[in-house]
Amino acid sequence: MTMLPPAHLRLTTVDTEDTVRIELDGELDYETADSLLTAVTDLLAARPRLHNLHLHCAGLDNVDSMGLSVLLMIRRRTDQAGVRLHLDDRTTTLERLLTITGSLEYLTTSPTGTANSSPGTGEDPRTSGEAMTARPTGPDSTT
Amino acid sequence: MSTRTPHRPPAAETVRDTVTESVGGTVGGPVVEQLADELWDAVSVADEYTAVEVVLGALERGVDPESVLLDVIARVQGKVGEEWAADRLSVAQEHAATAINERAVAALSLHPAARTTPTRGRITVACVDGEWHALPARLLAEVLTLRGWQVDYLGAQVPAPHLIAHLHRTDSYAVALSSSIATRLPTAHAAITACQAVGVPVLVGGAAFGPDGRYATLLDADVWAPDARTAADRLALGPLPRPRPDHQQLDDLPHLADQEYTLITRNSASLVRAVFTALQDAFPAMRTYSEVQLERTAEDLAHIVDFLATALYLGDEDLFAGFITWTAQILTARGVPASSLPPTLAVLGRELKDFPRATRILERGAEDLTPVDHSTAESRS
Amino acid sequence: MVSTQAQTGVGAQQASLWGVAPYPVLVADEQGRVVLHNDAADVLLPGIRPGTPFADVVPAWLSAAHDALRAAGRTPGPPAGQEPDAPVTGVIGERAFEAHPTPRDDGTVAWWLVDDTDHLLAQRALRMERKRTAFLSEASSTLLSSLNLGRCMDVTAQLAAEHLADAALVIAPTHGRxxxxxxxxxxxxxxxxxxxxDPDEVPGLGEALRGFPPVPSRWIDPSTAPVWMVPEGFGTVGSIVITPLPGHGVPAGALVLLRRSGGAAFTESEEVFARLFAARAGAAMSAARLYAEQTSITEVLMRELLPPSLHQISGVDYAGGYRPSADHERVGGDFYDVHPAAVEGEASLVALGDVCGKGLEAAVLTGKIRNTLHALLPLADDHQRMISLLNTALLNSHHTRFVTLVLASAVREGNAVNLRLTSAxxxxxxxxxxxxxxxxxxxxxxLVGAMPEAPARTTALTLAPGESCVLYTDGITEAEGGPMGGAQxxxxxxxxxxxxxxxxxxxSIVERVQMLAAQWVGKGRHDDMAVVVISAPRTHHLSAVNGHTRGRFTA
Incomplete structure (x- = not known):
């Protein structure tokens, strides 16, 4: 199945039993990011028994802050659905963006809780060891 | 092509233009000359404290604030440019000196001797988009304020949409537009036309418009002034003519119909790339350049193409020839032979052989370059 | 051609032929006497008889034309290929005529009179319409070019005074006194x-300014016109008409036209025309008023979102520069602020950040963040705590819009500046x-606002005099372009x-970075760009110029 969103991002979806792989080609940015979120949201709704979602990032030329925001939202949705998110074949640029923004571990480590745990319940994949003077809890992720 | 010069050509051009401008409007006299010397001494070593003291001290002694602005501060800024061109000031020193001059202007404007209440109409003062050199416009804004105008000073590099929105919002009687870099003239033209289209007459100034204001006439500005004093005098004379409502940019420059300007501007990056590659054969010294030097070379090439495009826009060969000659002088002042310029123009000419107007302009540049090529730094004042 | 036989009776048949022609025809001889005329001429020129002097029965213009023709000694009949004599024109009674002469062999001239009154009237009306259309089109293009109410009123008054009256007043409705x-x-x-x-003191003016009840143009007695309505040095007013300026569903004002006494009064057609002009002027003024109202709302809302202008605070130099991604915008997703310490001697807090997204929507989010940080200022010495609280405040189950930011606390110590920096x-x-x-x-x-927690590590360092700390957003470093294009x-x-x-x-550092980045992108697309520079001043002297704290020399 191939979708052709209007802008410069092409999504190619490859299905297997309990795994879906989406290949991303082009730019994940302000104009295109929503099309990926829609695709993933529809997918999660349509496939309640899904275990793994692989986003293949090798073809991504550019990811801007809106693109990163959508990746974070996808992570939130996959966590809620009990699906493991994999960002595969990350480009140097993407790796750098995730590193600078401190979101690499959050996006690439599997949740420690049960499959249905919500992101606000305290799983903390980050390893940076600095003191936390405040540990706010996220809001309830029931949408 | 120089790659060792520490300058960036646009800033350089700006500075040179300031010289022309301030000299044109300077009024002499031993008092202001003494003040200018004192201010120069402070500014050249980035001593803000002394610089402000000189300016405010002058006001305390009753020197006319307008004279302090135009005969002291503007004159010193002119000298900053001269000293930079002669390689006696570094880029950092030049910027620091300019910033301190600007702070001196700010100090002057807050002094009671410069306090005025508006008795005349409203005037908008702005720099053309891409024009970073704000001091000449700032000086004009202060002079107009001193003379009783209500001035909206919009500062450096004002995009045309902001300028027009401001004119819709305010009942400005006129716009004063400043541009010192010739390569901003196409942008200036668009801004002039846009202001006139909303019914506001435009006064222009700054070295970009040529020492005799010829480009102001060409681009159909309503008034040209060689310096702040003349601009203020003209505005005091009486109302400016209401601009024609149907003025179109193309009416001023029918030669643009040949599309040479459009094509070269649109493809300037690939043109620079092509010349850059070809130049490596034509000018073997380039092979020994470091990465930074190569990048500077590319930047210089882009600047030459920019000037060529501007000359095409205005249909004026002198503009390009003048720029090339001046570049050669700047290189020579820095002990860099300008020997890369002729092969650069030749390569550019080969790339643009299908563009008759561009070819003529490049040939003119090469001709004018020949005698200067052998001159030295001493030949300049 | 009428034969000479007409005189002798042989041509009676022919004479009777044109005798009943619908056009008046008269024949006069060389002595200037009427020889023949038909019935139509009898009706037009009562008292005409054969033998009467031509000059006695026809208007002067026709008699003069007859004399001129005889003086010219024209031989009968135009030779083949030659134009007949040109007609002369003039008025008889209340109608306009063309008189076509036909010289005859016997030296007499037959004059055929053609009534062209309606033709002339139509021509004059056409000329007038063309003139008016040209004026209205000029008025429209001049009026439409400006969205400024003041300028629209000026243009309306000027055009009206040039084309419609000796003087014109444009009055705008007002909420004020x-x-x-x-x-x-x-x-x-x-x-x-x-x-x-009080506009209601002038008949028709109050209604025109309120737009209710609807009124057509209103004539007022010049003697009752208030003093303010008559421009200085105008002289005696002959007539005044007040026309409402209809706007886009709301009244845009009133147009008052004045003519001097002694001049022509306004005709009905002129008044109709003035109303056409008023409709255009009113629409332009109404658009300008709406624009002004909208921009003043935008202005107020925008004021909170615009980047502040920075200056020296407590011996530390701050400068900032901002360029939104689109030239027509003034705000975007980048922001910065410098908050002076509440207590002198403590550190000021600098924040520079970048929210995801673009344009106004992003700018609104920056406003929220700036407000939150402002509220958290009492905790400014604990960057991590501020960041964590901001994270909580921004976290939202509906979206993952986040912000990345740097917090810097700067305080002067001796000639140096102590800095604590935290990047989120x-x-x-x-x-x-x-x-x-x-x-x-x-x-x-x-990043802050999208993940449950936002840990960050703070660093401390010292700036010696002349040293600087540069905070910037990725719009600078990710700017695409360069002399050969395509490079970051x-x-x-x-x-x-x-x-x-x-x-x-x-x-100067801010300006230089902004300038070089701007030249790098050239005319290309770019993201929002923000730069803030924190410097330890080079000398120990306090700046006398910052516009806020009192400098040594500023009185």
């Missing part, structure tokens, strides 16, 4: 005045040392440029 009135004399420049008057998922601040070395500050953290500005280039900025004042 004073009525804005633009007055223009023919040939003069428009002058704005505010009159403290933002690009590392750069330190420009006096040696020309450019260092990256040792701070790193996570990049951090390396930024560092190289900064290493040449040693000793430069903070505002």
């Amino acid at each position: 004073r009525l804005p009135v633009v007055t223009c004399l023919r040939g003069g420049t428009p002058v704005l005045a505010h009159e403290s008057v 998922g933002h690009l590392t601040p750069l330190i420009v040392r006096a040696s020309g070395a450019v260092e990256e500050a040792e701070t790193r953290g996570t 500005f990049g951090e390396e280039r930024l560092k190289r440029i900064l290493s040449e900025c040693v000793g430069m004042p903070s505002e």
